Amino acid sequence: DTEVTQTPKHLVMGMTNKKSLKCEQHMGHRAMYWYKQKAKKPPELMFVYSYEKLSINESVPSRFSPECPNSSLLNLHLHALQPEDSALYLCASSQFITGPARLSNQPQHFGDGTRLSIL
């Protein structure tokens, strides 16, 4: 069991559908992340939120739209996806601590992921 909860676990959608992935954490973490992972590859960073503000967007196509309604929730809205967007989508969270670099880089804790298939 993880302390970062993602729903749904599996999602199949057509290219014209609109759907959302949800992520929730109750560890008091103030940094949250979305990653995309293809088979046999490491996770690929998509977005980072720090204190509910978008701090990093890794040039992700606009068909992916993140949202952070509060410090515990992170959503990823999907629209007009392509078959190549089929992947495991991972949410992660971490402490966000300012100060000396080695103290500010806290480990990320991952949810179980959403397996997304685009038809």
Next chain:
Amino acid sequence: QKEVEQNSGPLSVPEGAIASLNCTYSDRGSQSFFWYRQYSGKSPELIMSIYSNGDKEDGRFTAQLNKASQYVSLLIRDSQPSDSATYLCGKVGNNRKLIWGLGTSLAVNP
């Protein structure tokens, strides 16, 4: 040179042996290093974090960091078949992004 390099394996060890996983990195400014384990079809699970030169032990796992030589390693003692997974090495630099290696596949044979 990739920022984080790992031997993709597969690394195969017999049950009960020590598995040694290695990772090198290119940015001397890197401060934080992490080892994650990922089973097929599952999400990454944090095994160890290490920030200072030397060894850090947690149960059967020992992480070793050598900043002068720019490598970090993970030793798994008394390897079990349940340790069979992909092990991802990651580091965070000043840009706060977690940079991953490609992962090393470990197979522990009964």
